[in-house]
Amino acid sequence: MTHSAMAKDRPKSSSKAKVTSVPKVRLYVEPPEEKNWFVHVGHVTDRGRWRTEPHAHPAYGQLIFVRSGRGVMNLEGSNLPFEGPCALLLPTECVHGLDYEVDADRWVVTIEVAYLTQINAKLHEFITLWGLPRMIPLSYSTEAGVEFFNLIKSLKQEVESDAVGHVVATEALLTTLLLMLVRETRLDQTASESATRNDIRLVERFRKLIDEHYRENLPLQEYASMMAVSLVQLRAACASATDQSPTKMIHARIITEAKRNLIFGDMSVEQIAFGLGFADAAYFTRFFRKEVGQAPSQFRAAARQ
Template sequence: MTHSSKTTSRHESDTKVTLKTVPKVRLYVERREEEGHWFVNIGHVTERGRWRTEPHAHPGYGQIIFVRSGNGVMNLEGSSIPFEGPCVLLLPTECVHGLDYENDVDRWVVTIEVSYLAQLYARLHAFIQLWSLPRMIAVPSTTGMASELFDLITRLAQELDAKLFGHVVGAEALLTQMFLLLVRQARLDQPDDGGASGNETRLAERYRELIDQHYRQNLPLQDYASMMGVSVVQLRAACAAATGHSPTKMIHARIITEAKRNLIFGEMAIEQIAFGLGFSDAAYFTRFFRREVGEAPSQFRLTAREQSQRAK
């Protein structure tokens, strides 16, 4: 996979490109000694009147926000998505989001460390698909799901607070039930067995982590495979089984996601964004973006900002 039509590296340029256009909010969740690097945190928030957060991202955490009552608008990667309780806002790690709660809102926030999310993915392939994209999942009050979800969250909070014998296992069971409930409600087009082995799932998730670390560096697939101690053939097979996409497509998707964030939330010129993403040729970046998205970066930026202004 290449980001440029020539071999010149962007690192030959003396110009330093600043890529941090979206605030990265590091959530504080106390790590309990006996739990090592595993943790889940439950927060209950009620706000009177209107309350807003500007677009930001959480490195290292995924979030499930259960809105029991109230309504508002979620700014999701530059798009405005209205929501009304009861509903669930599912936010994967690094997802850029802002929340504008328009009325009194009662919400529960479940924060999950991304390394533990990866462990849960191995239990059911559909969990990977559930967390592959940010989502707003409606929770019809007529089905009893809102009560069931509230019961699971409160029991999870009690399990974590009580710290009784086996509380980690108990919390894992409750969290797994919650994920399964959301998978069923989201009606993902996913067979129950997923078709991927646990090893393939872990390999695909490890590859996704490496993409996040290196997608700007224009590395060939062989380098990624070598970092994981597998062949390119094994890597392709694992990605196809676990995600339905090729390794190259997964890299392209990550680059496009970051490009969109820079175009929507930042003020950098197209050429700066291109260089910052590993492209030595801004024209090639434009062609790449147009092929993947369907329109040029400049047009995408203009359309996204017009939509943002109309939503205010």
């Protein structure tokens, strides 16, 4: 289904109601006193069971190092068990809930989204790493858990330090931490390794614009114009950095939001369709079935069961 086909049924809407029913929170831990920060490290220990309801934090990416303990992470409605030592990677806007079933010792690294974009531009694999929420086990060897723990402790010390070069040291340690996760995670190399930094930056800008405008059914040319590039450049960058077309990326964002509303919200399928910019529920149902393989009502029933 092409973007132009969607345009026939999905008019631009001047009144776009927010349909997301998932709470949006700023920080999982208390922020530092200074305003100009880009990384925060917190250490949390709780006795017994500890739980958070599904939520998202659009301005931050988070890495939770579970040194010990176990639990279940709810990711967009699906449950993923985990046991320390492991790392839980939570990209911006990722809807997640956490249920620690036993005493847990965990370290939370919160990364401001603008700086996370800079980090991702350093290495194509970083974009792949943050492309999906994931649980990365570190229990296969004692050395892996210890090495990761030592990196976290060093990062916390530098973040809280006023010593000369502490910002440079923080950046270096954070990069090393993420690089270790890349190497520990057997990532599927779906995108071309020849993607340039310019391609990666362009695609990151495109993702941000999609997040801002996916309900409006903008033509691809309008996205390209906002980024001051040609359609050819946009398509080439998306193919190089993500192995997807621009239209596919837009469709994926619409489907993600539709799934969130179906799982966590109480709106009808028709209300969700209108909130996402579709002219009628029937077309939304056809679009959703083509992308997901199920009708929205079927997906909702299966996910909640």
